[in-house]
Amino acid sequence: MVAPAPLLAAENLAVGYFTSRKTPHAVAENLRLALWPGELVCLLGPNGAGKSTLLRTLAGLQPPVRGQLMLGDAPIQSMSALARARQLSVVLTDRLDAGNLTVQELVSLGRHPHTGWLGGLSAHDEAQVLAALAATNTTRFARRPVGELSDGERQKVLLARALAQDTPLILLDEPTAHLDLPNRVALMRLLHNLARQTGKAILLSTHELDLALQAADRVWLLSATGTLHAGTPEDLVLSGTFAAAFAREGLAFDPATGTFALHAPAGPAVQLLGEGAAAFWTRRALEREGFVPTTSPAPLRVTTPSASGVGFWLCELPGQPAQQHQTIETLLAALRLLPENHPV
C-alpha cells in the first residue's frame, strides 16, 4: 500500500501544556510523526508519558508547544475549525452526559461540519449516518437513548459518530478502556477492518499491549522520557525498543511470548520437554510456581503428555523413578514438596 502523501505529519513537534500564559511545559519533544491512509496505528506508552496530550494536540484541541503539525498540506493551527473537522474526527474519553440523546441523534451530530446553519440532514447525510451505524453494527439500537447503552455499545456508537463525520483521519483516545476482553477484541478488529477497507488512517492510544501488537500496522511507542519510536510492532519487539520503553515499570517484557512476565522467576530451573498447547500451559503453570522453565538440560525434568508418549505428565528427578501425573494440578502438588526432599 503505497500512499502519495501522509494525511498528518509533524516535524520537531513538542507537546505539553502551558502552566501560565507564557511558560510552556513540554511532556514529549522532538516528535517526528506521519500517518498514512489505510493504516491502523497504536499509540502506546506507560501512564504519564503524554499519550493523551499528544492525541489532543494532533486533534487540534490544544496548541503544540513547539514545531510544525501539518494536516494534509496545511498547518493545523492555520486551519479553520470547520476545515479541520472535515479532515479529522475524534473519539474521546470525555464523559457523555447527554443521556436522553438517542443513538441515531448522536451519530447524526457527526454530520455537523457538513450541514447548513440549521443542521438539517440531506439524503446524503442520512445515508452516511446509516452507513456509519451499519459499519459499527449499531443499527439495531439506533432508537435507544445513549444513557441506556453498555460501555461496549457506547464505544461503538461514538465510533459511529466519528465515521459519520466522514473524515480521512480518525483519532481515538483509549477506546478500549472500560471494555471487557471480547469487546476489546471486537473493537480492535473493527478498527483494523475499517482502516483496511475505507482507506482511513486510524490512530488510537491504548494500554492493551497484546491487542495493539496484534492489530496495529504500526506502533508509536512513547517512552516515559518523552521520546517516540515508530515502527511495525514486530520490529520494535525484536530490537528491544519495546522492552526498554516499559522498563521503568519494573516489568520484564518477554519477546518470545509478547507478554509481560507476571511472576518474577526465582526458583530452580526445569527442563520442559514437549510442544504445542500442553507445553505452553505447563510452562505457564511452572512459572506461576516460581520455576524457570528452559529447554536446556536441568536436574529437574518435566515431559508433557504429547512428548512422553504415555498420555501423562512425567516428572523426573535425578536418581528417582519418573512420576506420572494425570493433571497439571497433581504435577504441581508433587513439585511443591521438592524443596524439603530435594534441594536442587
Next chain:
Amino acid sequence: MAAALLPAAKVSVVQTSAVPETRLTQAANYRRGAWLVVLLGLVALGFVLDIGLGSVRIPLLAVVDILLGNPTDTPAWKFIVQQIRLPKALTALVVGSGLAVSGLQMQTLFRNPLAGPSALGLTAGAGLGVAAVMLASGSVAGSFAIRALGVGGSWALVLAATTGAGLVMSLVLVLSARLRDNVIMLIVGLMVASVTGAIVSLWQYFSAPEQIQEYLMWTFGSLGGVVGSHLMVLSTVVGAGLVLAFASAKPLNVLLLGENYARSMGLVIGRSRTLIILSTSLLAGAITAFCGPIGFVGIAVPHLTRGLLRTADHRVLLPGACLVGAALTLGCDCLAQLPGSQTALPLNVVTSLLGAPVVLWVVLRRQNIRSSFS
C-alpha cells in the same frame, strides 16, 4: 473471518434495518407533531381563560368576541379586556416562552440539569442592574416602580438588567470552566443572590416603609402593569433573544456532547457561547426588569418539554419549550386569579408551588442528575 464483517453489515442495513428505522423515526416525528399541536391548543385555551378570569366576571364567549374585534354591548368589558387583561396575557406569553428558552439554553451550555435563570443568580444580577439604574438616577425611592418610567427609562432598565444578567452568567461560566464542577455553578449563583440580596436589604434599611412595600411587590412577580410602550419594549427584546436562541439551535445540539467534541466537529466555542450568553441575558434580563424574579419556569419547563417530546434536539425543544412555557405561565396566572374570588395571588407563589415539585421529580426520577440535563 474478520474481513467479511463490513460488507455483510452494509448489506443488512439496506435489506432489514433501514426501512423500520425510517418508520420509527416517522412515528416519533408524528408524536412530536401531535404534541406541538396539543400544546398550541393549550396555549390558545390558556390565553382566552386568562383574559376571562379576574375580579370582573366576563363570559368566555364575550372575550372571544372582543378579541376577534366584534362589536360588544358592554363597553366596560371591552376596556378591561383590551387595556388590562390582553396586555397581561400577552406578557404571560412572552415571559413564559422567554424564561423557558433561557433555562433550556443554560442547562445545555452548563451541562447541568439544575441550571436556570434564577438558580444561577441571573435574575438576581438583573435585579441588581435595575437597582443600579435607579440609584444612578438618584431616585432610590422609586427603585422598582417601573410603571412610573417612560419609554426611555424602560430601555435603560432593560439594558441594565441584561448587563447585570450577562455579567453574572459570564462570571459563572468562567468559574465553572476553571473548576469543572456542576455544584460550583449553583454555589456561585447562590452567592450572587446573597450579595444582591444584601445590597437590596441595605437600601430597604434606609428606605421608607412604602418604598419597601413597592420592592416587595416586585419580588412577588407580576405580569400586570406591563402595558403599552413597556409591552412593546419587552416583546422586542424577548423577540430578539428568541431569534438568537433559535439561531444557536445547531451549536446547542453539538454542545450536548461537551466542548471537546463540539470543537472537534468544527464549532467555534467562543462565538457560540457569546451568542448563547447574549440570548439568555436578554431574555432573563428584560423579563426580570419588567415582571420581577419569576421562579421555576426557567428550570422546570425544559424538563417538562424533554419529557413530553422525548428528544434532545434543540430544533424541536426550543419551539416546544416556548409553547410549554407560555401554556404553563398562562395556567399559573389563571390559578393566581383564584377563580371565583376577588383576590389575586402573587404569581411567584403559584410558579413555586407548581415548579418545585417538578424539579424534585426530575431529581428523584433520574438517580444520577448529572446525566439528565438533555
